[in-house]
Amino acid sequence: MLILVANLGSTSFKYKLLDVSGELTADVRPDDRVLARGAVERIGDAQGDGEPTSRCEVTIGDYHHVYEMPVPDHGIAVQSCLDQLTDPQHGCLKDASAVSAIGFKAVHGGRKSGTFLVDDDVLEAMAEMNAAAPAHNPPYIAAMKLLRDRFPNLPLVAAFETEFHDSIPEARRVYAIPPNWREDYQVQKWGFHGSSHRYVAERAAELLGRKDARIISCHLGGSNSLTAIQNGQSVMTTMGMTPQTGLPQNNRVGDFDPFALPLLMQRSGKTLEQLLAELASEGGIKGISERSGDLRDVELAAEDGDAKSQLALNVFVEEIRRHMGGMIVAMGGVDAIVFTAGIGENSDIVRSAVCKNLDSLGIQFDEERNQNHRGSSPPEGGNPGEGYLHAESSSTQIWVIPTNEEWIVAKRTKLALSH
Numbered sequence: 001m002l003i004l005v006a007n008l009g010s011t012s013f014k015y016k017l018l019d020v021s022g023e024l025t026a027d028v029r030p031d032d033r034v035l036a037r038g039a040v041e042r043i044g045d046a047q048g049d050g051e052p053t054s055r056c057e058v059t060i061g062d063y064h065h066v067y068e069m070p071v072p073d074h075g076i077a078v079q080s081c082l083d084q085l086t087d088p089q090h091g092c093l094k095d096a097s098a099v100s101a102i103g104f105k106a107v108h109g110g111r112k113s114g115t116f117l118v119d120d121d122v123l124e125a126m127a128e129m130n131a132a133a134p135a136h137n138p139p140y141i142a143a144m145k146l147l148r149d150r151f152p153n154l155p156l157v158a159a160f161e162t163e164f165h166d167s168i169p170e171a172r173r174v175y176a177i178p179p180n181w182r183e184d185y186q187v188q189k190w191g192f193h194g195s196s197h198r199y200v201a202e203r204a205a206e207l208l209g210r211k212d213a214r215i216i217s218c219h220l221g222g223s224n225s226l227t228a229i230q231n232g233q234s235v236m237t238t239m240g241m242t243p244q245t246g247l248p249q250n251n252r253v254g255d256f257d258p259f260a261l262p263l264l265m266q267r268s269g270k271t272l273e274q275l276l277a278e279l280a281s282e283g284g285i286k287g288i289s290e291r292s293g294d295l296r297d298v299e300l301a302a303e304d305g306d307a308k309s310q311l312a313l314n315v316f317v318e319e320i321r322r323h324m325g326g327m328i329v330a331m332g333g334v335d336a337i338v339f340t341a342g343i344g345e346n347s348d349i350v351r352s353a354v355c356k357n358l359d360s361l362g363i364q365f366d367e368e369r370n371q372n373h374r375g376s377s378p379p380e381g382g383n384p385g386e387g388y389l390h391a392e393s394s395s396t397q398i399w400v401i402p403t404n405e406e407w408i409v410a411k412r413t414k415l416a417l418s419h
């Protein structure tokens, strides 16, 4: 059984074609089930001099190709993925009917939190949340409609990011808002990045050799969120009603006081819609650095002495540490801190700053391991890119675990098809 997983991130498009045949027991290695994979980076990113381009990568069996293209939108990226998979020379599919379903790492379904076959009601539920997830829902809806038109007989499945957080206790998901807002308008902390945090929960349990560990999963990428995990379940997360909240995001604001808005309207003469659009595209790391939402650009500029870029990095790290502290108290301790996604897997600068001076909490970071992590081989039985960064004497383990959202979405898609 083949499932194509489409992962439309705020800054990227990634896909994997996965074979999910048979029973997916714990000894199945997800990497052994990948038939093809591809990624397009820096979607919607118009930084730098000259014509902006995206770096693209595709691997189909032994065929590996890296190339550049003018920055596409998500629709063009999805089309090019299908063209690659069905290419007569390098492709691995005769046509799309060889695939049992396309699974989407869909973001905000509001009243639909779970995994569903995409029908008009699911598309409507997503559209209802467009204002809450402006960087995520519209491209997913467009891609789903495009694929539904092109392959009317192919099941499309939406695995919503909120589902993993359904286990968060009420006292950590209720806002202190006026009566009825929650019941009548579904205003509550939903939480996102569920596939990534669920993958981290599963993989960390394997690497730690125990299922009851208290874990803080740090998903730091285009969008950023931390999740506290206990007994494999989400018990607290930083994103709230929308994926704009919690930590500063690439170009979206993070936590912010809503009462600044009426003042901003009076002082700037802008409408609420204009201000919200700015908060969701000109804020976050991009807003503070006044340079870019891509941390690679910000780290380079900070290294060259750019004060605003250094401030963006400092705010980002302070916010991560503030939330981490809350999670450690909420769980009564932490057995493992895990870094994942584009920043978590690649930025030794952020990992080091986040873990600084925590020895008194039993969190001892090994800076040398951190510096040497890239290019080092994983511990025995580990996947590429995995490794630990804690000192041998640390009571809390610190890991880098490359996320595998596509594996979680593929498993959930298979389950949804069987119902």
Ligand SMILES: Nc1ncnc2c1ncn2[C@@H]1O[C@H](COP(=O)(O)OP(=O)(O)O)[C@@H](O)[C@H]1O
Binding pocket: 008, 009, 010, 011, 012, 013, 220, 221, 222, 223, 250, 293, 294, 295, 296, 299, 341, 342, 343, 346, 347
């Ligand atoms: N080598 C690197 N060093 C620092 N940050 C990186 C590096 N590579 C990628 N990133 C960051 O990761 C982000 C992409 O993360 P990713 O999780 O792939 O994104 P998405 O949110 O689009 O799914 C980039 O925007 C950039 O900020």
Ligand SMILES: CC(=O)OP(=O)(O)O
Binding pocket: 008, 009, 010, 011, 107, 136, 161, 192, 193, 221, 222, 223, 224, 243
């Ligand atoms: C919320 C979400 O899914 O974010 P991203 O893919 O941009 O990291």
Ligand SMILES: [Mg+2]
Binding pocket: 009, 010, 221, 222, 223
């Ligand atoms: Mg992502």
